[in-house]
Amino acid sequence: MTYAAAGIDLERYDGFVGKLGPMLKRTHGPRVIPNPGGFAGLFRLDYNERLFARNYREPVLVACADGVGTKIKVAQQLGIVHTVGIDLVAMNVNDLIVEGAEPLFFLDCLSVPQVDDRLCAAVMHGVVEGCRIANCALLGGETAEMGDLFKPGDFDLTGTAVGVVELHKAVSRRAPSPGDVVLGLASSGIHSNGFTLARKIITDTGLDLNKTYDGLTDPETGAPRTLGEELLEPTRIYAEQIVKLGRAYRVKKVITAMAHITGGGIADNLERSLDSTVDAVIKTSAWQPHGVFKLLQERGRVEDAEMRRVFNMGIGYVVVVRPTFADAVAERLTRMGERVYTIGKIVKGKGRVIEK
Numbered sequence: 001m002t003y004a005a006a007g008i009d010l011e012r013y014d015g016f017v018g019k020l021g022p023m024l025k026r027t028h029g030p031r032v033i034p035n036p037g038g039f040a041g042l043f044r045l046d047y048n049e050r051l052f053a054r055n056y057r058e059p060v061l062v063a064c065a066d067g068v069g070t071k072i073k074v075a076q077q078l079g080i081v082h083t084v085g086i087d088l089v090a091m092n093v094n095d096l097i098v099e100g101a102e103p104l105f106f107l108d109c110l111s112v113p114q115v116d117d118r119l120c121a122a123v124m125h126g127v128v129e130g131c132r133i134a135n136c137a138l139l140g141g142e143t144a145e146m147g148d149l150f151k152p153g154d155f156d157l158t159g160t161a162v163g164v165v166e167l168h169k170a171v172s173r174r175a176p177s178p179g180d181v182v183l184g185l186a187s188s189g190i191h192s193n194g195f196t197l198a199r200k201i202i203t204d205t206g207l208d209l210n211k212t213y214d215g216l217t218d219p220e221t222g223a224p225r226t227l228g229e230e231l232l233e234p235t236r237i238y239a240e241q242i243v244k245l246g247r248a249y250r251v252k253k254v255i256t257a258m259a260h261i262t263g264g265g266i267a268d269n270l271e272r273s274l275d276s277t278v279d280a281v282i283k284t285s286a287w288q289p290h291g292v293f294k295l296l297q298e299r300g301r302v303e304d305a306e307m308r309r310v311f312n313m314g315i316g317y318v319v320v321v322r323p324t325f326a327d328a329v330a331e332r333l334t335r336m337g338e339r340v341y342t343i344g345k346i347v348k349g350k351g352r353v354i355e356k
Helices: 010-025 071-078 082-099 117-134 195-205 227-231 239-248 265-271 291-300 304-310 323-335
Strands: 059-067 102-112 137-145 156-166 181-186 212-217 224-226 255-260 278-282 315-321 340-348 353-355
Touching: 010 117, 010 137, 059 082, 071 082, 071 195, 071 227, 082 102, 082 117, 082 156, 082 239, 082 255, 102 117, 102 239, 117 137, 117 239, 181 323, 195 227, 195 291, 212 227, 212 291, 224 227, 227 291, 239 255, 239 315, 239 323, 255 265, 265 278, 265 304, 265 315, 265 353, 291 304, 315 323, 315 340, 323 340
Parallel strands: 102 137, 278 353
Antiparallel strands: 059 156, 102 156, 181 315, 181 340, 212 224, 255 315, 278 340
8 A cells, every 4th residue: 555545645745845935935034034844934023133123122922823714615616716815814914913913924724635736826826925915924834635534626725824013012902992983994895704605695596606797896997797706806905004004103002993804794893892881883884885795685685784794794804093093094094005984983882883
C-alpha cells in the first residue's frame, strides 16, 4: 500500500505548495522575517530601525478566526472560486479592526479532497488579494487533503488574523454615551452571511444563478448582472479606512464603538458594543438596501424582522462617534471611498438596539 493509493499524492501536494512562495511574498513587508523551510512564519511586532519604529508602549495582540460559510457552495456551482478568498480575509480583518487593531498578518487553511492546482491557485489568489487590500501579510497556512471528508469539487476555507492595538486605544474599552451618532458604512452586497437561507430561497423558488433580475446591477458601471455575480461580490474590506481613521484621532477619543455587521444583522452585532445604560436607535429608512435583498425577500416571502436578523441589509460596518465629530468623520470616510449614512443615535436605555 502507498499514500497515493489511499488518495494522497504527496508529489502533487508538494508541487502546489512549492508554488505558493511567490504568491505569499506579494503581501510581505519589512516586518516579515524570511524563514525558508520553517515550520511557522516569523513577524516582527516592532522595528529597531528608527524609520519604521511603531513605538508601542502597551501593545496588545488581537486575534480572530472565521470562515466563509456556505457561500462556498455558490462559488462551486458557478465555478468561480477566487472571490471567496477575498471573503475569507474580509470576515477576519473586519472583526479585528472593531477592536481598534491594525491587521498584521493572516493565516489560511484550505481543505480539499485532493490538490487541484487550478482550484487551489484561484482560491489562493483571492486570499492574496484580500491581504493586499487589508495591508496585512499572508504569513503562511495549510493546504489539507481530506479525500475521506470531501466529495470531488468540494472544499472548505478558514483563516486566522492577528493584529495589534495600543491598550489605551482599544475600542472595546470605551462605551457610547447618549447623543453619540451611529454611522453606517455601505456593504458591497450580501457579503458572507445568510447564504443558507439565500440558497434555500433560490432552490425552492426556482431562481436562476445565471439570470439577471430587476435591481441587480454592477456597482461600478450600472450594467445588469446575474444573481450569481451579485451573490459572489466579495465582502467589502474596511481595514485600511478604519485604521487610517483611528490614526487621524490619536489623542481625542472620537470613536466610542464599532461593529462588523455579519450574521445577526445590525441589532445583534451593535448590541455587543453597548453597555446596560444606553440603547442605539436605528432608522432603517436612512439607507436603501441592495436589490438582492428585495429579490430574496419577495421570492422567499421573508418577514422584515427575519431579513434584518439574517442579513446585513446594505450596512456592512458601523462606527459610533461623538456628536461633535460626526460630520467630520463621515466626510473623512467618504473621501476614502466609503458610502456613509447617518443611521441612528445613542440614547439612554438598557443595552438594546431598536430598529425603526
